[in-house]
Amino acid sequence: MSERADGRRTDTRERIRATALEMFTTQGYERTTLAEVADRLAITRPAVYHHFRSKEDVLASSYGEVLPELAELAEALHPEPAPWHRRSEALDRFAALIQGEHGALLVCARINEHALAGRPAAAELLHHLDDLTRALAPATDIDGRMRARLAVSTLIMAETRGAQLGGTAEQRATAALALARELLNPK
Numbered sequence: 001m002s003e004r005a006d007g008r009r010t011d012t013r014e015r016i017r018a019t020a021l022e023m024f025t026t027q028g029y030e031r032t033t034l035a036e037v038a039d040r041l042a043i044t045r046p047a048v049y050h051h052f053r054s055k056e057d058v059l060a061s062s063y064g065e066v067l068p069e070l071a072e073l074a075e076a077l078h079p080e081p082a083p084w085h086r087r088s089e090a091l092d093r094f095a096a097l098i099q100g101e102h103g104a105l106l107v108c109a110r111i112n113e114h115a116l117a118g119r120p121a122a123a124e125l126l127h128h129l130d131d132l133t134r135a136l137a138p139a140t141d142i143d144g145r146m147r148a149r150l151a152v153s154t155l156i157m158a159e160t161r162g163a164q165l166g167g168t169a170e171q172r173a174t175a176a177l178a179l180a181r182e183l184l185n186p187k
Contacts, residue, residue, distance in 0.1 A: 106156070107159045111160060
């Protein structure tokens with residue numbers, strides 16, 4: 001039976017990827033092993049290694065669609081600093097990416113950026129995130145760059161700090177987007 005016909009291989013691959021990204025985010029990239037991912041999923045270690053040779057492979061397998069979207073968002077904001085309406089649209093789109101299917105990868109990359117900085121598989125993703133953050137800045141000075149960094153971090157925090165922040169995921173996302181807007185549109 002083909003892999004696509006029975007769906008098992010594809011489902012296993014997606015389960016491994018989702019679990020690994022969640023564990024990288026909660027435990028840290030450096031402190032998580034693929035063996036632990038296998039244990040969490042109650043599958044054999046060879047099954048994990050059949051789908052992914054390394055943790056970097058897990059990350060790289062997730063980049064396909066999100067890299068062009070991040071590049072497009074940043075490009076729409078050039079030349080910098082972009083007017084507020086363009087930065088606002090880009091912020092909304094980035095918030096939607098975090099809430100969507102790419103959220104786990106984006107959150108994982110930002111939370112683990114220091115651990116991933118030297119990893120070839122993560123370099124392009126981190127570059128696109130940094131480019132977008134710079135392009136979101138309301139000004140090119142340190143204040144503007146800090147506001148952009150805090151705005152992006154606020155959106156990420158809403159996804160990762162539910163227990164500390166309280167409320168529902170939707171309430172946290174709404175509050176984070178409102179705060180990010182305030183940071184990026186200083187009066």
